[in-house]
Amino acid sequence: MTEEYRLRTPIKKEEVAKLKAGDILYVSGEIFTSRDRTQQLILKNKGALPFSLQGLIEYHAGPIVRRRNSQWEIVSLGPTTSFRMESSEYDFIKETGIAGVIGKGGMGEKTRKACREFNAFYGVLPGGAAALLSKKVEKILGVYWLEELGVPEAMWHLRVQDLGPIIVAIDSFGNDIYDSLRKRVNENLSRLLKEV
Template sequence: MEYHLTTPLKKEDILKFNTGDVVYISGTIFTARDEAHARILELTEKGEELPFDLEGSVIYHCGPLMQKREEKWEVVAAGPTTSARMSKMTPLLLEKHNVLALIGKGGMTNVSEALEDSCVYLAFTGGCAALAAENIKDVPTVHWLDLGMPEAVWELTVENFGPLIVGIDTKCSDLFSEIEERAGKVLSDLNI
């Protein structure tokens, strides 16, 4: 199945997804890598308000390359980064904030239960930084630039951002684990 969604997402938008479905997203998404996740959790723990709204949001595991022209940020490249690095922080992030979709590459480990009935993981093919940049129409603002360009939280306005493949759905089905399991079986059958 193929879906076209606009942010902010609603839970009913993602509950119908199955692994392998194709998704395109329009609206606002936020980049966040390791340092941004840590700061979100730190501020949340302190009871401080975040400078952006994560209600029904999409977080893109990405450290974009940006360029400033005439006081306006422009995307040079914005490919996905490896999501596994954020796996440990993701359950708490999802417990505290209504993030409904995560975008990245390579899958995530030990998060399918945390995503159950609440969030999906959408895989974007690595090496597609230029394609991703084409679908980013505006960069309204940046938060926490003190973390450095790749670690800051960039607010991106996207149009038909994708194709994204549902890698982990809300029913705990994990496409990455399933492929790994099948590949392991094929290798063991080959007696290599």
């Protein structure tokens, strides 16, 4: 039976341990966006960031923003394909102490291993639902490496209210919805290829 949770960051490890693949979450509090190149810069400079990453959520996303009266405003923010970050996610989870990662499309073996070893989770948001998900952002708390990385890849530090539904795809026990998906799809594919 799947459960529904409302969590606030920083999320404690015992709260992460309750989550099971298939559960639905709504997250409030501080989170940050990050993609491939962002992760490298965060790892290199995390000591210099004015906030702690411990217990926060890394959001695989590249927003559309607009500047109004010298303030940044989120126009559109939805999840990006997570798998690009698969090769670096293990180290990222290990080094930052984040509680979880959210994105879309699924991750692989290295992220599963990190979730098991460091008690973290990976969740997915509905891809392409950016207009709706943008409304969950209450405030932009800061932006880092905007010059070097450009808008989509910069690190956006956000405060969100009830960001979700996030479907837990990998839990801290290593259960993975997308791994089951791959197996199911491959079986279906073999069957179909015999039919054509």
